[in-house]
Amino acid sequence: MVKAYTCICCNKRAKPKDRRPLTDTVKNYLRRVLPAVDPTDSDVICFQCRVKSYKNAPKPRQCSDNISNDPDFQPQPSTSRQPFSPLSITLQIPSTIRSHSRCFICKRPGPKLISLPADGRLSAFIDHNIIISADSRCCPSHVYEGTLTETALKDMKTITETSQMNRTGVNDLLQKIRKLYQQQSRHLNFDNLSDADCQSLTKLNRAQFEDLYNHLFDKIKNTPNRSIKTSIGIFLCKLCSGMSNRLLSTIFGITKSSIRRAVSTVRHAFMRGFVPLYLGIDSVTRESLINEHTKPLAKKLFGNQEERLILVLDGTYIYINKSNNFQFQRRSFSLHKGRPLVKPMVVVTTTGHFLTKVGPYMSDGKNNDAAILNHMLKTNIDDIRGLLREGDVFVVDRGFRDALPLLKDLGINAEMPAIMQKGENN
Structure with a gap:
């Protein structure tokens, strides 16, 4: 044996x-x-x-007799590390296994395993009460932006009921929590913001902000640096004020890279969980547009009190910086405004309800309002022709005059300010 x-x-x-x-x-x-x-x-x-x-x-201190006999000699504090502390402290907190060869989530063997960053381990402890050892490794697919995904946290199979830690580990955990609390208490935090401050920063009152949070809370994750509400607040502040990431970093007390990740994460969350519900042709029915989003005055002026869909179309501008790409720079420069921009086409109802947005298009001469509308109808963007019926009304300005023949062929009435004939006066 x-x-x-x-x-x-x-x-x-x-x-x-x-x-x-x-x-x-x-x-x-x-x-x-x-x-x-x-x-x-x-x-x-x-x-x-x-x-x-x-x-x-x-380590023995080496000193000469002259120094040791000097009455003014002051011993220097020891700079050596703390003695190695064994895993002798048991905490009633769930923890994961310690393994370099297998993923602590799905138990798959390596070799392509990674260590979870310290911020991700702290986030797992704060949000889910799970201690993840620094020695544990997992598959890269379980990690997104330095933290574990919600699917990984739900599918975690290797969790023990207790945690074994040493004195150094407990001390480090307490220091990280203390530092996190100090950062959150000294800087702007949307978790406990007053209604007036929320209105000033985001143009939404507290009730509206909470309603927006209920749409997005399951699509954004808490991190050690910012909560879900703070991430949404950063995005709304960026939209309302146009402040630079450096200034937002100072206000919220986090790094510029964290500001960029917050804006990107919330923007994707909006596109998944908020925009499809309130913007786009699929988000509302034709009957709802006619009965709830059309003013009686518009029905009286353009609809002859009939059940007609009345839409207002107009192109708008989004100003951009000068591009290094010469071809894009040339096509995005507007001779009318004298600066680079792109042009989205906005379709709204007479009550101001946004139905859809198309584009953006380049701002050269090939993409005026009439050309954009012709492109929308011919290519049937967002299935807009499936929403329209013969006799519906488009309220447009004179920039759409070249699109009138196509609207007439489709049976759509175009309401446009009258164009004076040559030689006429007001």
């Missing part, structure tokens, strides 16, 4: 190449950190624990 050599310090089986006999330095170290252990000459220690013992062993 082969004798199993276990390390006296960590109780792991030591391989032949990693076994080391106990020296006097190691014995003294073990007696100091493990009072219950009485090392003998027959015991062995693994290579890792032996290195830790030598690193944490007290």
Whole structure:
């Protein structure tokens, strides 16, 4: 029977190449950190624990007789590390396994496993009460922007009911929580913002902000630096004020890279969970547009009190910076405005309800309002022709005059300000 050599310090089986006999330095170290252990000459220690013992062993102070006899000599504080602390503290907090060879979530073997960043481990502890060891590794597909995905947290199979930590680990965890609290208490935080401040920063009152939060809370994750509400607040502040990421970083007390991630995350969340419900032809029915989003005055003026769909179309501008791409720079420069821009086409009802937005298009001469409307109807963008019926009304300006023949062929009435004939006066 082969004798199993276990390390006296960590109780792991030591391989032949990693076994080391106990020296006097190691014995003294073990007696100091493990009072219950009485090392003998027959015991062995693994290579890792032996290195830790030598690193944490007290170093003798070397000083000359002249210094030691000097009455003004003041001993300098020790700068050596804290002694190695074994896993002797048990916490009633769930934890994951410690493994480099298998994913601690799905138990798949390596080799392409990664370590979860410190911010991701702290976020898992704060949001889900799970301690993840720094020695644990997982598949890259379980991590998004430095934190675990919601699917990974739900599918986690390797969780124990208790956690084994040492004094250093507990101290580091407390310091990180303390630092996080100080950051959140000193800077702007939307979790406890007043109604007046919320209105000033986002143009939404507190009730409207909470309603928006209810649409997006399951599509955005908390991070150690910002909560879900703070991420939404950063995005709305960026839209309302146009402040730079550097200024937002100072106001919210987080880095510029975190500001960029917050804006990108919330923008994608809006496109998944908010925009499809309130913008687009599929978000509303034709009957609802006629009965709820058409003013009586518009029906009287353009609809002859009939059940007709009345839409208002107009192109708008989004100003952009000058591009380094010469072709894009040339097509995006507007001779009318004298600066680069792009042109989206907006379709609204007479009550101001946004039905859809098409584009943006380039601002050169090929994309005037009439050309954009012709492109919309010919290519049937967003299935707009499926919503229209013969006799519906488009309220447009004179920039759409070249699109009137196509509207007439489709049976759509175009209401446009009258164009004076040559030689006429007001």
